[in-house]
Amino acid sequence: MVQPLFIALTLSVFLGKLAKVPSDGVPYPVFAYCAMVPWQLFSQALTESSNSLVANDRLITKVYFPRLVIPISAVLGGLVDFAIACCVLIPFLTFYRIVPTAKVLMLPIFVLMTALIALGAGLWLSALNVQYRDVRYTVGFLVQVWFLATPVAYPTSVVPQRWQAWYGLNPMVGVIEGFRWAILGVGKAPGHLLAVSVAAIVVILGSGLYYFRRMEASFADVI
Amino acid sequence: MSSESMNSVVIRCEGIGKRYRLGQRQRYRALRDTLTDALRAPFRRLRTALGPKPAGGSRGLEFFWALKALSLEIRQGEVLGIIGRNGAGKSTLLKILSRITEPTEGRAEIRGRTGSLLEVGTGFHPELTGRENIYLNGAILGMTKREIERRFDEIVDFSECGRFLDMPVKHYSSGMYMRLAFAVAAHLETEILFVDEVLAVGDAPFQKKCLGKMGEVAHQGRTVLFVSHNLLAVDSLCSRAICLHEGKIVMEGQPRKVTSSYLQNWISATTEVIYDDISTAPGNERVRLHRACVRPLNGSPADRITVRTPFIVEFEYWKLVEQNTLELGVNVYNEHGIHLFNTWCSGGPTTPAGLLRSWFIVPGDLLNTGAHRIEFAMEVAGGIAELHFDNLLTFEILDAGDLRGLYHGDWPGAVRPALKWTTEPMAAPPKPASNGEQTLP
Secondary structure, X not given: OHHHHHHHHHHHHHHHHHOOOOOOXXXXXXXXXXXXXXXXXXXXXXXXXXXXXXXXXXXXHHOXXXXXXXXHHHHHHHHHHHHHHHHHHHHHHHHOOOOOOHHHHHHHHHHHHHHHHHHHHHHHHHHHHHHEOOHHHHHHHHHHHXXXXXXXXXXXXXXXXXXXHXXXXXXXXXXXXXXXXXXXXXXXXXXXHHHHHHHHHHHHHHHHHHHHHHHHOOHHHHO | OOHHHHHOEEEEEEEEEEEEEEOOOOOOEOHHHHHHXXXXXXXXXXXXXXXXXXXXXXXXXXXXXXXXXEEEEEEOOOEEEEEEOOOOOXXXXXXXXXXXXXXXXXXXXXXXXXXXXXXXXXXXOOOOEHHHHHHHHHHHHOOOHHHHHHHHHHHHHHHOOHHHXXXXXHHOOHHHHHHHHHHHHHOOOOOEEEEEOOOOOOOHHHHHHHHHHHHHHHHOOOEEEEEOOOHHHHHHHOOEEEEEEOOEEEEEEOHHHHHHHHHHHHOOOEOEEEXXXXXXXXXXXXXXXXXXXXXXXXXXXXXXXXXXXXEEEEEEEEEOOOOOOOEEEEEEEEOOOOEEEEXXXXXXXXXXXXXXXXXXXXXXXXXXXXXXXXXXXXXXXXXXXXXXXXXXXXXXEEOOOOOOOOXXXXXXXXXXXXXXXXXXXXXXXXXXXXXXXXXXX
């Protein structure tokens, strides 16, 4: 809960105040925090699920149950923190006198998307982690790179129009845009960006599931 | 339960084999290595990197078959004991049947809900209380919340942990922890239950309780696969037993037959050991063993020992120091690991140096049939064991075939002394009442 708050504040000071990064017309702190909340859910769920199989190696070698339960529960665990972080958003909005509109009802869809992206990537990484133990070191790195490639600290509008479709291949772009749109009412309804994101989610999740199921049988032997 | 469902096959294994790679586990593969390799030869490596089991063999890796071409059928309601030495493949078999791992070849078919007790206490969370852990562990083992609620009191009762139920299990003693874990697992209501060596928890009374529980489960008509080194438990609980050796079934049948033949064949009888070379014989500069044997009195070590024959146990050894006293001790155990007796001899301070022989005679009509093992220890300097063998000699005592009458079952008991019974008259029988004078009491 404290972590997204502090990162949002740091971003506000250095990027919002000093570097003068645009924020689509809303105060930068609320602009950044609004994106930090789903981002935190994503990064936590991804990190936790990537390590989940290796962390539960005793269970895997001793009891049978569908192995998918492990990364899924890691992602669900992230939702609890997410709920708390959402509560912090309320005083933020009150302070800046932003009243969410009915668009806020779209939020669950974006939350679901976040969870699915994290799960898709988490399935890949957790299964790879069983086989190759150095994967765990790449997770932190991956999250950092992904953070910079996602419009958390800056608005999507800084990305040139002709690259937007490619940009949307990062499914978190559509999600973060969606969050800002739903809560702050900035930007336009994420139409084509979201479509690209959904397609990317389907690919990540589908391939992750496929790889995971394929490797599942050997987990107990390799772990 | 109809006889038809009683006899339906619930587990069928057809030629299952499980191969493990040797030497691969020392170091985990690094993705980095695989990626560098992949860059060098992208297409060849990509296939092996993404496949679940890289087809190896040609790359100089060593393989080990934990199970090989094993076929097995288990019917509903059977309690199958699985015995065998360490590394025979017992646990691998249970792991395959409980779907934790997949066989490399062949297939296993299982009908019905399975539950496995492969390791007691798996999935206990140290920060949660006993009560919470019962639910957590039950869920992991495959019980529904309703099932756990219904049997909650029974579980608590069985575990003898009632007073500590609301305490985090990290504060439990290891005995309490194990008891609670076993209690949860023992109350699984699955149709097929896999049990791997879990009876080795707790103190003697609790172990007895566990055995009792297993017996109860076995009599409920549920199918149980039971791996154990406790041959007595296998004898008493199971309706059938198999013995594994190097991943294959080498024996199958009645538990008593399988367990005793396992002892005979796979723990081979050694009725004589001889060390000819004094410089390499076990021992040290004070004493060296030369020969040990067990043989029938007036017979050779190759002769049979029956329950009737007195037999002699002899030790020949070099005593290489003059002054010290000498002590020899022997423990005799039967095939169930029961310590039958201890005997020792003190050579006294006057024993001279040189090649010595010590022996004792076990009278006939004392020990029961079965495999026996002799543990031997020897001291010279007083108090320090110079030589110690857990398993110096093993021998089998056979049934003499007489004295049995019509009874052909096994003679129970750790020993079988021939005791003389005497019957003598004590008083004349009461005279039957002759007329109506007798009154009712």
